[in-house]
Amino acid sequence: MRERADEIxxxxxxxxYILRPEKVVIAIEDNKPKAIEAINAALHGANDIDVRVIPxxxxxxxxxxxxxxxxxxxVPSGARSSSIGVLMHNVGTAFAIKRAVIxxxxxxxxxxxxxxxxxxxxxxxxxxxxxxxxxxxTYTGYQFDERFPVFAGGPMMGLELPNLNAPITKIVNCLLAxxxxxxxxxxxxxxxxxxxxxSDACPVNLMPQQLYWFARSEDHKNRxxxx
Numbered sequence: 001m002r003e004r005a006d007e008i009x010x011x012x013x014x015x016x017y018i019l020r021p022e023k024v025v026i027a028i029e030d031n032k033p034k035a036i037e038a039i040n041a042a043l044h045g046a047n048d049i050d051v052r053v054i055p056x057x058x059x060x061x062x063x064x065x066x067x068x069x070x071x072x073x074x075v076p077s078g079a080r081s082s083s084i085g086v087l088m089h090n091v092g093t094a095f096a097i098k099r100a101v102i103x104x105x106x107x108x109x110x111x112x113x114x115x116x117x118x119x120x121x122x123x124x125x126x127x128x129x130x131x132x133x134x135x136x137x138t139y140t141g142y143q144f145d146e147r148f149p150v151f152a153g154g155p156m157m158g159l160e161l162p163n164l165n166a167p168i169t170k171i172v173n174c175l176l177a178x179x180x181x182x183x184x185x186x187x188x189x190x191x192x193x194x195x196x197x198x199s200d201a202c203p204v205n206l207m208p209q210q211l212y213w214f215a216r217s218e219d220h221k222n223r224x225x226x227x
Contacts, residue, residue, distance in 0.1 A: 001035035005042035011094030116177035134164035
């Protein structure tokens, strides 16, 4: 958003032309002031797109939570946001649409964040799709250590990579390579005492303690009905 704001706005306007929505909103977390400034500057005072600054609080960037934060509407369980008249796209999609429509360029690369204390040159890199993950890591000074896994994705939802020869794909937005200061083995499982702390903290109002008991008893029907 800081470096490609003009192209993102072009992509958003292409989407608006195709979809004909009543309103277009770009949501940016409040810990990204330079991105907010760049997007506002790219609008040049136009009022066809509303820029909303939202709190930096996990998981406000997730689609369903962001829709609720911006509109007050909840996406029904098992349904898509289109069922309530809302479509959400990330800025990478808007940028790719602009490049495809205006520049006749297919999606062949994407921005990937490489971070973690095992990476010497942390940053956001424009990487071609299909590039082996190990190649991208070594380019930034990564030193392989079998004791510490590499994750595709962030620290909360990232997936451990069993093989670093896997390619960069369009859904890989981050590579996280922690060292022993950042990565520790999971603590031993403890018994659930139904304290309700998990349900109080759950951002989507689930009942994790009940889901836990359904999972333990392999009652998958009731577990699914609670989601």
